[in-house]
Amino acid sequence: MKNIYTNSDYIAQNYSWHVEDSLWKAGQIQKIINKNNLHEIAFCEVGCGAGEILVQLSKILPKNSTFCGYDISTDLMTFWKERENQNINFFNRDILEINDVYYDILLCMDVVEHIPDYIGFLKNIKEKGKYKIFNIPLEIFALKALFPNKFVGSRMKYGHLHYFNKAIFLATLEDLNYEILDFFYAPGAIDLASVTKSISLFSKLLKIPRILLSTLSKEFTAISIGGYSLMILSK
Secondary structure, eight states: GGGGGTTHHHHHHHHHTEEEEEEEEHHHHHHHHTTTOOOEEEEEHHHHHHHHHHHHHHHSSOTTTTEEEEEEEEGGHHHHHHHTTEEEEEEOOGGGGSSSEEEEEEEEEEGGGGGTTTTHHHHHHHHGEEEEEEEEBOOHHHHTTTHHHHHHHHHHOOOOOOOOOHHHHHHHHHHHOOOEEEEEEEEHHHTTTTTTTTOOHHHHHTTTHHHHHHTOOHHHHHHHOOOEEEEEEEO
């Protein structure tokens, strides 16, 4: 599955590389940073895709902040040429193969579910930064379990190899001795239902029920009909 990012299969099915989601994701990052009163300025996104999240962060975080992104796909270089500047740099490399890098804040936005050995990835990425911010799609929920082909579709189109709920992923971090500082449910499938080009009809039809049920409980919504990812701040 790793080859889909290097042989152009992924960009053939996701031609925008999810640029349209970037403003929303940058907002979630800013939210968890502000909530925890962080003032660190050196940011690195692992699996940065088109790099638009970093561009959006550069507009809303302190002007002295620096940003870099790592990704293994050569298809992204065209995107990077439009976005690179003196504060934003991109590297077509696997950050785990580099020994002498360390950043204030590492960003892993919708990355872990794509990695075959995600346990090994989480072990090794831990030493690359002081803080780690994860966004994890919560794809294990009751309604989706009734339509198992939805998991296969996510695997084929987006390269998702692993599926999580809140309990599973937080337990994984704890097993690997991460210190979990904060987390919250982020309503990506709700907020982006009319924005994301690749969102399924299944998810669009669930927007209103998810909004209504979320007024009662975000957690119950996440485990019953979905629509949320988990934003996590850890050390």
